[in-house]
Structures are given as structure tokens and as C-alpha cells.
Amino acid sequence: MARVRNWYNQSKSATLIWFISLITFYAVFRMASKLSSSSTDLPVSNGERLKLYDKMSRDLDEHGALFLKHGETSQSLLLSDLFDVKNGSVTPVLKAANPPVRANVLHLSTEYSLPIAKAVRDVFSPTLNEVIWFQNSAVYHFSMFHASHHILPVLASKEEIEAEVDAVKSVAEQLCPMKILLDRVVLTSTGVLLGCWQVTSGTDPVNIRAKLRNALPRAPEKQLYAPAILHTSLARILGHPKNSSEETDINSELQHFHELVARLNNRIAGTKATVSELWYVEEYDVLALALDGKMNIRRFQFGCLKE
Template sequence: MNFTHMETTGHGTRIKQQSPNQTLMAMAPRPPSSCSARPRSPGAAVWFLPAAALLLVVLLRWQRMGSYPPVSPRGSGSVPARRAELYSKMARDLDERGAAFLRGGETSQSLTLSDLFDTGDDGAIVPRLKAADPPVRANVLHLDPEFATVISKAVKEVFLPYFDQVIWFQNTSMYHFSMFHASHHLEPIVATDAEIEAEVEAVKRVTQTVCPLKIVLDRVVLTSTGVLLGLWQVESGTDPGEIRSRLREALPRAPQKQLYDPVLLHTSFARILGHPKLPEEQSAPSFDHVKFFHGLVAQVNEKIHGFQATVSELWYVEEYDVLALALNGKMKVWRLHLGCNRQGNENS
């Protein structure tokens, strides 16, 4: 059996096939007249909690998975309704809590931008990666770059003119939907190489029973902690709740408390690190930042609301760096194709 090994750094991504016997390491105003095509120096430090940690602050306020019964994606239609209700709550977060990321945020820990990012020789922001001890073991659905690049283009067209120095865009080769953790930072569960190999085999058996998902972008939202999220509905295939349920059965040692509601299907597109660059006349203390951000999000939704994609891979990932999937860190990836065996999908 061959696995795909992916080592990702701030300089790019390398993927190669390796056998198991080999060692694997790893509304809005008019835009300003000029803008950069990529982020540069952040200037003064701002309070920032990136990627999964930012998202965690918001999502932990909704129901954690824990133990839960299998969810049928077809039938009464309650799953899409539950998903829509959850998304409506998430969309209200910015109105209810304001743009907390502009005033230091309300996070479980306070980190400065300089704690997590450096400025490279070319002026671009690069992550300051930190080793994860022990590594996080995550199961994520992967969105192919064919779809991710379309989304990223739309997001950059809207946000870059205002945040060219203080925004971090998700790597289009790493767009993913978090499903289930075999170990996470809140409840680390150390595993030997043999135990990890057994987990991979168990997850592979699950993926052989899971059908590819045809999904549609329900909406884009910006959270109070500065994370731009894509929230998705499922048109066909095995529902995320059912996938999580099968992974729970396959990974009995996994943390009982998982990080996300079982029906949630979300992707992080970008995270804002600081204040927008605005014309001087719009920078007064009375400026309505929430209205401004709603205008930008509305522009993105106008571009990509209803965007359709297909998901056909699940990745089992060891993240050797903190937030490796979000910050282009070191990781080890097993790419597992969704097989859709009839026996495992009679009700999918």
C-alpha cells in the first residue's frame, strides 16, 4: 500500500509517493488606487490567533460533537435544516460581537502577529512555525485546487485592496473540511508508529464505504475573530455527520469531545490580521467597521454563492507543526480516495 507524503513549507508543497517502509517526515467603499498582489510586512504588531485556533474560539460556542448517533443525509431533510440553522448563527456572530479582532479579540490565548509570522527577504509574510508536541492527528476532507483556486481568486479580488499587508490566505492546495480528530491539542492522545498505521488502515476502510460529496456553497461569513469562512450544503454523497459517525467507530481511542458540530461543513478561506487600509476620510472613529465588513462579504457572496464542487478525497494528517494545515507547516499526509462501496452506502 502506498501513501502520499506531503511536506509543506512557506516556500511551497512537495508531494511524492512512498511505501510504508520508508521514513516519512514530514457596502464597501471603492478600493484604494494601488494594492499589492501578495501580503507584505505587517508593520506594527496586532493581536492575532490564526486558522484553526481562531476558528475554534467561534465554533466551540456551538455544540461539540462528543458521542452522537449516525445522521441520515436523506429522509426528513432535517440535516440540511440543522446545517442552515447553524450557519445562520455563525453569520450573526459579527453583528453580535462586533469586529473583535480589531480590538485585540476575545481568544483563549493572546498572541501577537510577530509571535506567529515573520517578514521574509522579499517582504512577504511567512509563518513562524512551532513544533506540535505531540503531533495533531486529523481527518479532513480535501477540496481539489481546481475548485479552491476559483474561490481564492474571488476572495483576493475583494479583500486584497484593503488588507494587502494584514491578511493571510489559505493555501489553495490545502483547502479542507475538518471531520474528526484522532488526537487534538485539547486532549492529546499519543500514538506509536504501529498505532498510527492501524488508525490509517481503519480510516481507509471507512473511506472505502464513503461516497464522494457534491457540495454547494451556502454562504460566506466573516466571524468576530476575523476568519472568512465558506459554509457548505451537501447535494449528494455521504453526509459529513455520517462520515464523522463512521470515523468515531473506527477510531475508538479518539477524544470523546470533538471540535465541531457533526453536521458542519466549513472551509477557512482567509483570516484578517489587522485594520483595513481606508481613505483618510473613512478612517474616523465613527466609521462603521461592521457595516464595512458586511459589504466586503456581500461582494464575495455575489461572486461565489452557489458555487458547486466535488469532494473525493479524505486525508489522514499528522501535523508536526502547530496549525500546519493552515500555516503551510510540516505534516505527513495519507491521501485516501472515497470508494463508495455499495455495501457501506446502502443508506447514503
């Protein structure tokens, strides 16, 4: 009887150990699967981003400085509709967005944005101060996904907006902080100075956009940006440099812009940052995030604690 009892106790202990081991393995496996899904796509996505940034770097030479002719922005809006350039300063023209745009963006903390903004001003102010709009460093951001935009508006009631907010909050709780690296700064043909970033760890933008797509099924099918892209607007140039005249050759001006961009890259390319905040933004003015317009921001911290 004692032998049977001893065998039973040993068997019970072995079963308990086996069961605990199984549960532990399952938990670790689930956690590893969740975290690895945030990083396994990085090499592919970084390669795609590199192609996009190379193409963006050629844009100014291939299409010329369209911003000197008051051309369209990257979102099919006329520069003259967005800014007044007179009396030595640039002033945004704020127009009500009807209906308001509902954007989901990643926020770049002022810990990182302030040094970048200072470098941009230091390099570009001397010759372009009267014809440049500097992005507010407090709202440096990376556009991810629109629940509604000006090209394809999606009307929503207050209840539907609150449901979207809850869905976006749920997405944020699944995201791991992104470690990012400033690959380069480029100036586009529409006059936008862009910081173009790569991701070294964390949840990839492609996955973030996919999660937001699933969370916001009513959103426009056509979004405004490529799935892999991770860029933030630093400034917008609207006119000729101070040293230009009617006799100035356009190639000389282009060369000047290239020199400024190269100088800025020498200062800030390679900058590292961490992104860990997702915003749901209702923009009540057209391009409110870019033009310091009226907006309502809901802020959500990433829930995954992986570094």
C-alpha cells in the same frame, strides 16, 4: 416416466430462477440500503447546517471585531502567537505541536479551490493585503474528526498511528462522493473568512464523523466542530483596512467588512463542487494545515462510486 422427468426439469428450472431472483433482490436491497443511508439524513443535516450558518453570520455583529484586538482564535489560541504582522505582510509563526495533531479532513480539489481563492484575493486584497493571511488553495479542506488535538492530546506509537491510518482508509472506502453547494461566506468575530457549504448528495458529514468515531475509539470524546458543519477556511483578517485611521469609527470598519463579504458572496455563493478524498494528516506544527506548516498527509479516495 417422461412426464415425471419433464415435471422435474420444470421444477428445477423454476427453483433456479427463484434462487437467482432472490440473490439479485438481496444484492440490490443491500446496495440500495447502503446508498440510501448516505442521503436520507441530508434534509435534517442541511437544516442543522442552516441554523449554524445563520448563527455564524451574526457572530461579527454580536461580538464585534475581536481580531482587531488580537483576540483568541476559534481554537483558543492567540492570534499574536500564530502570526507576525509587520512591514506590510503577514507571516505565520510556526511552532512545533507536541504531540503532533492527528486530523481527518476532506480535501477540496484545486479544480474548485483555485477559482474561489482568486475571488477572495480579488475582493479582499485592495484594502486588506497587508493584514490578511490567505489559506493555501492547495489544502482547502473540511475538518471532520481528530484522532488527537491540542486541547486533548492522545499519544500514539508508530504502530498505533499506522492502525489509525488503516482504519481511516477503511472508512474512506465506504464513503460516496459528496456533491456540495456553497451556501455563503461569513466573517467571524475572530477574523476567519469561512466558506459554508450544503450537501446535495452523497455521504453526509454527520455520517462521516460517526464512522470515524467508530473507527477511532481512542480519539478525544470532545471534538472541535459540530457534527453537521461543513466549512472551510478561506482567509484570516488580522488588522484594520488601509483606509482606516485613529478617527475611524468601528461601525464604519464593520460596515466595510460586511461590504467585502457581500461582494464575495455575489461572486461565489452557489459554487458547486464534488468532494471525494479523505485525508489523515499528522500536523507537526500547530495548525499546520492552516499555516503551511510541517505535516504528513495520507490521501484516500472514496470507495463508493455513487454519483
